[in-house]
Structures are given as structure tokens and as C-alpha cells.
Amino acid sequence: MNQNLQQKTASNSPPVYNGGITIKSERELQAMRRAGAIVAETIAVLKQTAKPGTTTGRLDQIASREIRKRGAVPTFKGYRGFPGSICASVNEEIVHGIPGGRILEDGDLLKVDVGATIDSFIGDSAVTIGVGNISEEAAELIEVTEQSLYEGIAAAIDGARTGDIGHAVEQYAVSRGYGIVTEYVGHGIGRFLHEDPQVPNYGPAGRGAKLKKNMTIAIEPMVNIGGGKTRLLPDLWTVVTADGSLSAHFEHTIAINKGKAEILTKIQ
Ligand code: MG
Ligand code: MG
Numbered sequence: 001m002n003q004n005l006q007q008k009t010a011s012n013s014p015p016v017y018n019g020g021i022t023i024k025s026e027r028e029l030q031a032m033r034r035a036g037a038i039v040a041e042t043i044a045v046l047k048q049t050a051k052p053g054t055t056t057g058r059l060d061q062i063a064s065r066e067i068r069k070r071g072a073v074p075t076f077k078g079y080r081g082f083p084g085s086i087c088a089s090v091n092e093e094i095v096h097g098i099p100g101g102r103i104l105e106d107g108d109l110l111k112v113d114v115g116a117t118i119d120s121f122i123g124d125s126a127v128t129i130g131v132g133n134i135s136e137e138a139a140e141l142i143e144v145t146e147q148s149l150y151e152g153i154a155a156a157i158d159g160a161r162t163g164d165i166g167h168a169v170e171q172y173a174v175s176r177g178y179g180i181v182t183e184y185v186g187h188g189i190g191r192f193l194h195e196d197p198q199v200p201n202y203g204p205a206g207r208g209a210k211l212k213k214n215m216t217i218a219i220e221p222m223v224n225i226g227g228g229k230t231r232l233l234p235d236l237w238t239v240v241t242a243d244g245s246l247s248a249h250f251e252h253t254i255a256i257n258k259g260k261a262e263i264l265t266k267i268q
Helices: 005-012 026-048 054-070 136-155 162-175
Strands: 086-090 093-095 111-119 120-129 186-188 195-199 218-220 222-224 230-232 239-241 247-249 250-254
Touching: 026 054, 026 111, 026 120, 026 250, 054 086, 054 111, 054 230, 086 195, 093 111, 093 222, 093 247, 111 247, 120 136, 120 247, 136 162, 136 218, 136 222, 136 247, 136 250, 162 195, 195 218
Parallel strands: none
Antiparallel strands: 086 093, 086 111, 093 239, 111 120, 120 250, 186 195, 186 218, 218 250, 222 247, 230 239
């Protein structure tokens, strides 16, 4: 990376991502821990407020307030023109749902995806929340999707490859009869929301970019009760399952270590 160019752009205009994998310094990791903690705290508040009768727009307001009162900014607001501070996707909506007037109903499966930027670094995390009383099949989908994320995190160690993560996620979810979304993937993250490498939720193992200590990536399995195929709604943001089946999504931003990866999007 060209140091002079970075310094120059930093003082004049927002930095521009020129591609490539970035290894974070300890100071940069500290900023990412702060960003990650703010995301985790915001998600904890959303879990408390996502009840039947609440709108997704209200959750967006609450998230924005929680992020800003901690000195950060909502990363997604205005990202490629995205209108919300968070993504809120319900039932067959997989990701990138736009918050608005939709009223949450008992039994809904709500996915919230939250990004926060502080000191120029970003945290990105998503959870699936059962609204009120959810069906047994929805509860099982949530459980398997969350566990598939942790299987992926367990595979994300120094020297492994992105394909090892995807393989672990896919094996876990597919062996339980679910469909994995392949058209959207996890990603490197740091100063920019989407950096290299891509982190697919499918194999094969042993392929893809090599993971190195202090690389930071977001792993984010999207798992459907039906098939993995997706469709884009006319708003050009909301991604839904092609077959209308329920979908779940979990995501953490992590830092690669020699051993177990460090989850950055957690309450410190
Ligand atoms: Mg996200
Ligand atoms: Mg992400």
C-alpha cells in the first residue's frame, strides 16, 4: 500500500480502497474491537426491542441512536445509497432488507445486520431474532445457522484458507438438510466494509486465500429451509429466497490468530 497516497487522501477526501488483503496493526485491531463492541451492544438492544407491533423503521432509529451515542457512525447509512442505518430482513428476506413501516408480527424471523465505524475502522455483525413465539422449524433454522457460523469461525485459523471456512459452514448446514446461499459471501473488513478476500459459505476446503494472523474478516452464513437460490426485489436491495422459504443469517467480524480466532463483534 502506498503510504504517501494514503496520507494525502486522508487529509483531503475519504480513503479509497484499492483492493488487496490488509493485515491490521495492534492499534488498528484496538479500533476494530471498539467498533465491534458497539455493534454487539446495539444488537443486544435490538434483541430487547424486536417485539410484535414494533416496526423495522423503529429498530433502525434505535440502532442509529445506540451507535451514535457511543461515538460511532452507522456504516451502512448511505453505503452505495442504502437508505437505512441497519438492514432488517423478515422471514423469506435473506439480507439487505430496508427498514421502514413493516410491523413485526408474532412468529416472524427477523434478521438485523449492523455496522459501526469508529476511529476509521468497522465492525459488522448480524443475528436472527425470533419475534414473539416462533415455530419449531424456525427455531431449529436459527440454531443451525448460528452453529454453522461457529463452525466457520473454528476453521478460521492462521495458515488455513477461506475455502476451509466455507467448507465447515456448508458441511454443517447441508448435512442438516438446509440450503446455503452461495450468491452472497463474507468478506475482509477494516477501514472498508468490503475488503478482500471473499469468504464464501461453501467449499471446497484447501482453496481460496490463505488466512494470516491479524487479518480481519466477516463470516456470514445465510441458510434457507428450502433451496439456496435467491431473488432480488424491485427495490434493488432486498434479497429473498427464490422459493419463498424461511432464511436465517448470522455474522461476526473476527481477527485471525495462531489458534482460535478472536471474535471482535462481542460485548467486551
Ligand atoms: Mg453485515
Ligand atoms: Mg458483512
